[in-house]
Amino acid sequence: MTLEIIKADPLAAHRHGFFTRRGGASSGIFSGLNCGYGSSDQSEIVGINRDRVATAMAVPPDKLVTVHQVHSADVVHVTGPLAASPRADALVTATSGVAIAVLTADCQPVLFSDANAGVIAAAHAGWRGAQDGVLEATLTAMENLGAQRANTSAVIGPCISQRAYEVGPEFFEDFIAKDPAYDRFFASGPKDRMMFDLPSFGLHCLRRANVGHAEWIGHCTYHDPDRFYSYRRTTHAGETDYGRLISVIAL
Numbered sequence: 001m002t003l004e005i006i007k008a009d010p011l012a013a014h015r016h017g018f019f020t021r022r023g024g025a026s027s028g029i030f031s032g033l034n035c036g037y038g039s040s041d042q043s044e045i046v047g048i049n050r051d052r053v054a055t056a057m058a059v060p061p062d063k064l065v066t067v068h069q070v071h072s073a074d075v076v077h078v079t080g081p082l083a084a085s086p087r088a089d090a091l092v093t094a095t096s097g098v099a100i101a102v103l104t105a106d107c108q109p110v111l112f113s114d115a116n117a118g119v120i121a122a123a124h125a126g127w128r129g130a131q132d133g134v135l136e137a138t139l140t141a142m143e144n145l146g147a148q149r150a151n152t153s154a155v156i157g158p159c160i161s162q163r164a165y166e167v168g169p170e171f172f173e174d175f176i177a178k179d180p181a182y183d184r185f186f187a188s189g190p191k192d193r194m195m196f197d198l199p200s201f202g203l204h205c206l207r208r209a210n211v212g213h214a215e216w217i218g219h220c221t222y223h224d225p226d227r228f229y230s231y232r233r234t235t236h237a238g239e240t241d242y243g244r245l246i247s248v249i250a251l
Helices: 043-056 127-132 134-144 169-178 180-185 198-208 231-237
Strands: 015-019 075-077 090-093 099-104 108-114 119-125 153-156 186-188 194-196 213-216 245-250
Touching: 015 043, 015 108, 043 245, 075 134, 090 099, 090 134, 099 108, 099 119, 108 134, 108 198, 108 245, 119 127, 119 134, 119 245, 127 134, 127 169, 127 198, 134 198, 153 198, 169 180, 169 194, 180 186, 180 198, 198 213
Parallel strands: 075 090, 153 213
Antiparallel strands: 015 245, 090 119, 099 245, 108 119, 108 153, 186 194
C-alpha cells in the first residue's frame, strides 16, 4: 500500500508530511506504518517503516532524526545524525539535507517553518508539554538560528480532538490553577467529567507566543482508526500496545 502523507500549505516551502498509518510493513495491532521503536513491534519492521519515510522525504535513513520523547519542554538543535537519542520533545535545524521528526499517538505533532530564514522545527506537544512551554521553547530555539516569529508558520497535525478527550475533575482543577482563563478549553462531559480541547490549547500557546501563522489540520486520531494510531483508543479497546505516527519536515 502507498504511503499516505498529509501536507499543509503553510509549510509548502519545505518537504514535510504528517504520515498516517497507511503503507507500512507492521502487522497485527501495529498494522501499518508504525515508526515507534518504543513500541513492542519488531524493531526491524519499525526500521523498514522509517526507511520508507526517509525515502519519501528524500533523505538517507540516518538523516531522519528523532529524539527520546519525555513530555518535556526541551529542544535539540540538529545538524546531522545523532550518535544517541537525547531526551527532548522538539528539534530545530537550519542544516540542509536533514529531516527532523516527532512521534505521536494522540498528542500534537507540530511542524514549524520560517521559509525566509531557512529554519524548521518539529515538536511533540501533549497537554503537559504544551502547558510547560515546549511550543514557546521551540520558537525561541528557531530564533537562535535566525528565524523570526512573525515569519514562522506552525501547523498542528493529527491529534486527539475534544469530543474524544475526556478528563477528570482533578485534571481540570490542576489545569485552571495555572490560569483560570484556561476553562475555555473545557466542555462539560458525562457526570463529573470534562472534555479537553488539546488542539485549541496548542493554538492558544502558539498565538500567545506571536507566531506568524498557526493552524490545526483538523484530523482526530481517536475517531479514525484506519488512518491513525491512538493511545486512548487502544486503552479503551483493552489492547496491549499501540503504534506511533510520524510527522516530518526537511530542509
